[in-house]
Amino acid sequence: MSVEPEVPIVQVEEVRENPVLYKIISSDNHVFTISEHAVKLSKTLWDLITNLGLTAENALDNPIPVENVNGKNMETIVQFCERHKYDEEEPEYTNYIREFVLPEWDRQLLSIDNEELFQLILATNYLDIQKLMDYCCRVIGDMAKDKTPEELRIIYGIPTDAEDDALERSASDSPGPSG
Amino acid sequence: MRFFRGLPYLALKKLFHFVDYETRLSLQKCSKRTKKLVDAMPFYFELVDISTQPLRIRICEDKGETMTYSNITGLIYNSVRELCQTLFKWIHENTVEKQLNHLWEIFRNKNIRIKTLFVSLTLLCPYDSEFAWVSFERIRLVCCLMKIMLFSLDHQLLVENFIIEYNENHDQVMCFLPFLHPEYLKFIKFINCKSSHAYIGPIVNLPQVIQCRRVVFDGFTWVRMENFQHLPGVCEHDLNLYAYHFQHYFQHNTFEYFGMKGVKDDWFPDVSNTFIDDKNRKSMIVEGPKFAIKIVHKLEKKTIVLQRISLASRNV
Numbered sequence: 379m380s381v382e383p384e385v386p387i388v389q390v391e392e393v394r395e396n397p398v399l400y401k402i403i404s405s406d407n408h409v410f411t412i413s414e415h416a417v418k419l420s421k422t423l424w425d426l427i428t429n430l431g432l433t434a435e436n437a438l439d440n441p442i443p444v445e446n447v448n449g450k451n452m453e454t455i456v457q458f459c460e461r462h463k464y465d466e467e468e469p470e471y472t473n474y475i476r477e478f479v480l481p482e483w484d485r486q487l488l489s490i491d492n493e494e495l496f497q498l499i500l501a502t503n504y505l506d507i508q509k510l511m512d513y514c515c516r517v518i519g520d521m522a523k524d525k526t527p528e529e530l531r532i533i534y535g536i537p538t539d540a541e542d543d544a545l546e547r548s549a550s551d552s553p554g555p556s557g
Numbered sequence: 558m559r560f561f562r563g564l565p566y567l568a569l570k571k572l573f574h575f576v577d578y579e580t581r582l583s584l585q586k587c588s589k590r591t592k593k594l595v596d597a598m599p600f601y602f603e604l605v606d607i608s609t610q611p612l613r614i615r616i617c618e619d620k621g622e623t624m625t626y627s628n629i630t631g632l633i634y635n636s637v638r639e640l641c642q643t644l645f646k647w648i649h650e651n652t653v654e655k656q657l658n659h660l661w662e663i664f665r666n667k668n669i670r671i672k673t674l675f676v677s678l679t680l681l682c683p684y685d686s687e688f689a690w691v692s693f694e695r696i697r698l699v700c701c702l703m704k705i706m707l708f709s710l711d712h713q714l715l716v717e718n719f720i721i722e723y724n725e726n727h728d729q730v731m732c733f734l735p736f737l738h739p740e741y742l743k744f745i746k747f748i749n750c751k752s753s754h755a756y757i758g759p760i761v762n763l764p765q766v767i768q769c770r771r772v773v774f775d776g777f778t779w780v781r782m783e784n785f786q787h788l789p790g791v792c793e794h795d796l797n798l799y800a801y802h803f804q805h806y807f808q809h810n811t812f813e814y815f816g817m818k819g820v821k822d823d824w825f826p827d828v829s830n831t832f833i834d835d836k837n838r839k840s841m842i843v844e845g846p847k848f849a850i851k852i853v854h855k856l857e858k859k860t861i862v863l864q865r866i867s868l869a870s871r872n873v
Contacts, residue, residue, distance in 0.1 A: 424584065462614055462802050473766045480672075493562070496562040496563070496564065499564060500563065500564070500565070500568075503564075503565050503568050511571055512571065515568065515571040515572045515574065515575055518575075519571060519572055519573075519574070519576050519580075520575070522576055522580045522583075522584075523579075523580060524578065524579070525580070525583060527583050527584070527587045530580070530587055531587050531588075534561050534562065535561060535562040536560065536561065536584075536588055536590075536591055537560065537588065538588055539588050539589050539590075542588060542589070542590055544571075
């Protein structure tokens with residue numbers, strides 16, 4: 379790993395119970411430390427750690443670069459994972475029950491700008507963190523409640539039919555890969 | 558502007574899990590593209606309840622009893638109006654049609670899934686001939702319109718549990734059940750409200766009933782047991798079966814269990830080869846070529862249960 383951290387290491391939470399720590403480097407070179415239990419919530423990261431053969435001895439010497447996630451999102455993700463690392467595995471909610479209680483701590487964590495929240499979902503999707511994905515989608519689902527189509531268009535970034543048509547026309551007019 | 562701010566499909570699918578029906582309708586109006594997306598995303602209703610006395614359609618999105626259309630005032634208004642019409646002994650066809658149209662709008666979507674469809678077609682004041690006539694006419698109208706509506710769909714409804722209570726013959730059931738997807742159904746319950754001519758012959762031969770894991774018949778009197786012999790799992794309440802042809806079950810390898818409630822204490826004939834099982838219940842075992850059937854009389858529940866057991870376990 380040739381990436382040298384330019385900013386101080388962000389110690390999100392002191393981990394007493396589990397001495398195994400991993401370092402993650404975000405796309406903008408912020409370095410985060412995350413415990414083993416917490417990192418397991420991300421399927422992508424845990425697969426990477428397993429495939430790289432990182433162990434308790436060499437984990438801190440081999441930071442993991444995550445190029446698709448910036449520091450701001452990574453900080454939220456690390457906070458979330460550390461918070462929920464010892465949660466019991468919840469039973470998969472049935473398709474018929476959309477209502478589950480979003481804990482207040484998580485609601486506060488996700489009280490961020492609309493655009494940032496969508497960026498966080500993209501990062502969560504990339505890192506494959508099911509619980510955080512559920513929570514984020516719940517928050518943006520709630521945003522839509524009792525909104526008019528116009529308001530929904532702004533919240534979700536939905537182009538009008540005319541914009542869609544224009545986009546389609548420009549796509550068909552532009553030369554293909556062969557020129 | 559990127560469509561849904563560039564969310565990948567999996568995230569979109571999850572997002573739609575948390576979007577209520579009202580919002581879906583609003584999203585459909587945003588653009589043609591969102592309409593296509595909304596139509597492609599499954600939507601789950603906890604309950605669709607159609608009752609005819611007075612005509613009331615209740616649609617719940619989840620266990621919190623969310624009313625679709627948020628139209629509680631409309632529901633109360635329609636119920637009161639229908640009740641008044643019943644009292645004055647006339648039916649306003651437009652009211653019925655209008656309410657069922659709401660349902661049709663929902664059912665048109667192929668991706669709608671319903672946990673429980675409950676249909677109640679019971680007569681109001683069956684002993685007052687004029688009231689009963691108004692009730693009967695309303696039921697007839699609802700059934701006809703539902704049949705036309707469901708027939709016009711290009712798909713079968715995805716319903717997990719179907720419960721219907723009715724007074725008349727099987728025609729009323731045939732207005733609903735054949736339009737449900739047989740492979741999606743897990744539970745069916747028929748409740749007969751004291752009708753002596755509620756034949757079940759045509760019903761039990763529907764693929765929806767044959768393929769269903771659990772079928773319950775409640776309140777059917779004098780039913781021939783052969784009617785059920787091809788069904789894997791049947792439960793009967795308050796019935797008087799005649800002709801106990803258990804041997805028929807051996808011809809159908811799909812048999813799992815059969816239960817009857819409301820049986821007499823001396824249900825087993827005197828000549829039966831019964832014994833007391835390990836749970837202190839009067840039992841009997843009938844052996845077939847491939848499996849055996851254990852018949853247990855649960856006295857406290859006034860129930861007879863026929864259960865498939867292997868020949869090997871019978872010998873143990």
